[in-house]
Amino acid sequence: MYEKPRILPFGDKGIVVEFGNEITVECNEKVVNLYRILKKESRQGIISMIPTYRSLLVKYNPLQISYNELIKYVSEKMDKEVEIKEEFKPQVYEIPVVYGGEFGPDLEFVAKHNNLSIEEVIAIHSAPLYRIYMVGFTMGFAYLGGMSEKIATPRLETPRTEIKAGSVGIAGNQTGIYPLSSPGGWRIIGKTPVRLYDQEREKPILFEAGNYIKFIPVSEEEYYKIEKEIQEGKYQLRIYEYLNHNLSG
Amino acid sequence: MECFKVLEPGLFTTIQDLGRFGYESQGVPTSGAMDEFAFRIANRLLENEENDACLEITLVGPTLEALTDTFVAVTGAEMQPMVNGIPRPMWSSFPVRKGDILSFSPIKSGLRSYLAVKGGFKGDYVMGSVSTYTRGKLGGIKGRRLEKGDILEKNPSPQVLLQTRKVREEYIPSYSSEEEVRVILGPQDDYFEEETIKVFLSSSYVISKDSDRMGYRLEGPFLKAKERYDIISDGLLPGAVQVPANGQPIVILKDAQTTGGYTKIATVISPDLSKIAQLKPGDRIRFRVITLEEAHRALEEIEKLIEKIKTSAKEIKYFTVRVDEETFDVSVEPF
Numbered sequence: 001m002y003e004k005p006r007i008l009p010f011g012d013k014g015i016v017v018e019f020g021n022e023i024t025v026e027c028n029e030k031v032v033n034l035y036r037i038l039k040k041e042s043r044q045g046i047i048s049m050i051p052t053y054r055s056l057l058v059k060y061n062p063l064q065i066s067y068n069e070l071i072k073y074v075s076e077k078m079d080k081e082v083e084i085k086e087e088f089k090p091q092v093y094e095i096p097v098v099y100g101g102e103f104g105p106d107l108e109f110v111a112k113h114n115n116l117s118i119e120e121v122i123a124i125h126s127a128p129l130y131r132i133y134m135v136g137f138t139m140g141f142a143y144l145g146g147m148s149e150k151i152a153t154p155r156l157e158t159p160r161t162e163i164k165a166g167s168v169g170i171a172g173n174q175t176g177i178y179p180l181s182s183p184g185g186w187r188i189i190g191k192t193p194v195r196l197y198d199q200e201r202e203k204p205i206l207f208e209a210g211n212y213i214k215f216i217p218v219s220e221e222e223y224y225k226i227e228k229e230i231q232e233g234k235y236q237l238r239i240y241e242y243l244n245h246n247l248s249g
Numbered sequence: 250m251e252c253f254k255v256l257e258p259g260l261f262t263t264i265q266d267l268g269r270f271g272y273e274s275q276g277v278p279t280s281g282a283m284d285e286f287a288f289r290i291a292n293r294l295l296e297n298e299e300n301d302a303c304l305e306i307t308l309v310g311p312t313l314e315a316l317t318d319t320f321v322a323v324t325g326a327e328m329q330p331m332v333n334g335i336p337r338p339m340w341s342s343f344p345v346r347k348g349d350i351l352s353f354s355p356i357k358s359g360l361r362s363y364l365a366v367k368g369g370f371k372g373d374y375v376m377g378s379v380s381t382y383t384r385g386k387l388g389g390i391k392g393r394r395l396e397k398g399d400i401l402e403k404n405p406s407p408q409v410l411l412q413t414r415k416v417r418e419e420y421i422p423s424y425s426s427e428e429e430v431r432v433i434l435g436p437q438d439d440y441f442e443e444e445t446i447k448v449f450l451s452s453s454y455v456i457s458k459d460s461d462r463m464g465y466r467l468e469g470p471f472l473k474a475k476e477r478y479d480i481i482s483d484g485l486l487p488g489a490v491q492v493p494a495n496g497q498p499i500v501i502l503k504d505a506q507t508t509g510g511y512t513k514i515a516t517v518i519s520p521d522l523s524k525i526a527q528l529k530p531g532d533r534i535r536f537r538v539i540t541l542e543e544a545h546r547a548l549e550e551i552e553k554l555i556e557k558i559k560t561s562a563k564e565i566k567y568f569t570v571r572v573d574e575e576t577f578d579v580s581v582e583p584f
Contacts, residue, residue, distance in 0.1 A: 062548055
C-alpha cells in the first residue's frame with residue numbers, strides 16, 4: 001500500500017483514488033470504506049463510483065463540483081474513514097451450488113488435474129468465505145479472492161460458446177459465477193439456481209464489493225426446489241453479518 | 250401512448266437516453282446516446298426534457314408508420330428524413346400525422362442519427378434509465394434493437410401548438426472521415442516513455458471493423474509500454490484509451506465493461522465522444538492533448554453553445570395545400 005493515496009485525473013469527468021498496487025484485503029478495505037462513506041453522503045456533483053481491488057473511480061460533473069473542490073472533499077473523507085468504518089458491517093451471502101454432473105462438466109477434470117477426489121474438490125471449494133473484491137466487467141460479475149491453490153486449474157484451451165447464467169467456474173487460482181449466459185473459458189464445476197442478476201428484483205444485482213460469498217453444496221433435488229421457489233418469488237437468500245472469526249481458507 | 254409502428258427497423262436502431270448511472274459499481278455499463286450533442290439538440294428542438302429517450306439510428310434508417318399526430322426532430326448523421334417521401338430538413342423539428350410514413354435517405358456523412366419525439370420514447374425502465382444495452386439485454390424494447398412490427402410508445406405530452414424549428418446552418422456539425430479529438434493524459438501515461446506518447450499524439454489511427462457501441466479498436470503505430478501493459482483491473486469510463494499488449498489502442502465507449510486490466514494512456518474528453526460517435530470503421534482519428542482546465546472550459550462552452558443553438562433556431566412552418574384534387578406540401582422559413 002502507498003503511504004499516501006494517489007489521486008489521478010481520469011479524463012474530464014473522473015478521478016481515480018489509488019491506495020496501492022496490490023491485491024490485499026487491507027488495501028481493498030480502504031477502497032470499500034471510502035466508497036461507502038461517499039455513497040452515504042451522496043454529495044451533489046458526484047455522479048457514480050466504481051470500487052475496485054485497489055482504487056476508487058469517482059465520476060463527477062465538473063459543472064456542479066470543481067476538480068479542486070472534489071479533491072479537497074475526497075481527501076477529507078479519506079482521513080475520516082476510521083471513525084465511520086464501524087457503521088459498515090460486511091455481509092455474507094450463502095450461495096447454494098450443485099457441483100458436478102451436467103451442472104459442472106469440468107469438476108472431474110479439476111479433480112484429476114490436482115490429484116484430488118471429486119469430494120475433496122467440493123470440500124475445498126465450499127470451505128472459504130470468499131471476499132468480493134470488486135464487482136465489474138459486466139452485469140454483476142464478482143471478482144472473488146481466497147480460493148485455495150490446491151484446486152487451481154488453467155482455463156479451457158477453447159472457450160465454450162455458451163455458459164449458462166449461474167455457472168460456477170475456476171480459472172487459474174480464481175473462482176467466480178457467471179451472472180449472464182455468455183461464452184467463456186472457465187472450468188465449470190457447478191451451478192447455482194440463485195439469480196445474480198434479476199431486473200424484476202428491487203436490487204437487480206446481488207453482489208457488492210466488500211461483502212463475502214459462501215458456497216453451500218446442495219443436491220440436485222434441492223437445486224430444483226430452490227429454482228422453483230425463486231420462480232414463485234418465495235426464495236429467501238441467506239445473508240448474515242460477517243464476523244472475522246468466520247474467516248477460513 | 251402508441252406513436253410509431255416499425256415497418257423496417259434499420260440496421261441497428263435502439264432506444265437511448267443519456268445513460269444509466271449509479272450501477273457501474275455492480276458492473277452495469279452506462280450505455281446511453283453515443284453522440285450526446287446531437288441527442289440533446291434533438292430534444293431541445295421539441296422542448297423535451299433533457300433526458301427524454303430518442304431512437305439512436307446507425308448507418309441505415311428505419312421506416313416508421315405514425316400511429317398518432319405528433320412532432321419529431323432528427324439530428325446527427327446526415328440521412329435526410331422524409332414524410333411520405335417528401336424531404337424534411339435535418340436538425341429540425343416537424344409534424345407527423347397519423348398514417349404518415351417516416352423514412353430516411355441513405356447516409357451521406359456521419360454514422361449515428363437521433364430521432365426525438367415530442368414527450369420522449371418509452372422503453373423498459375431498468376435501474377434508472379431506458380437506454381438499451383443489448384449485450385445485457387436490458388432497457389429499450391426487451392433489451393434489443395428494433396425489430397419489424399414493434400410498436401413504439403411515447404410519453405404523453407401536452408398538445409400545445411409547438412413551434413417547429415430548424416438549427417441555423419452555422420451550428421450544424423459537418424462530419425468528416427478524419428477527426429481530431431482532445432485527450433487528457435493518463436491515468437497510466439507513466440507506463441509509457443515520452444517518445445511513445447509523442448507517437449500516440451502525432452499519428453493518425455484507423456478505426457477497425459471491430460468497433461461498436463462498446464469501443465473502437467484502432468490500428469496504427471505500435472505503442473510500446475515501458476515494462477507492462479497489464480495493471481490490476483480497475484474502473485473504466487467512456488473515453489478511456491486502453492493499450493493492450495498488441496500496442497494498438499482501444500477507445501472505450503458507452504456500452505463498455507465497467508472494469509478492465511489494460512493501461513490507459515489517455516482519456517478522450519467527454520464532449521469529443523460525440524465526434525467519435527460519428528466515425529465509421531475505416532475513418533481516422535487523431536489525438537491532441539489538452540489540460541484539465543481547458544477540458545472543463547470546453548464543457549462550459551458546449552453548454553453555452555447548446556443554449557445558443559436553441560434560442561437562435563429559426564421557425565419553420567409546414568402547410569398542406571390542396572389545389573384541384575392535388576395535395577402540395579409547403580414549408581415556409583424566414584431568410
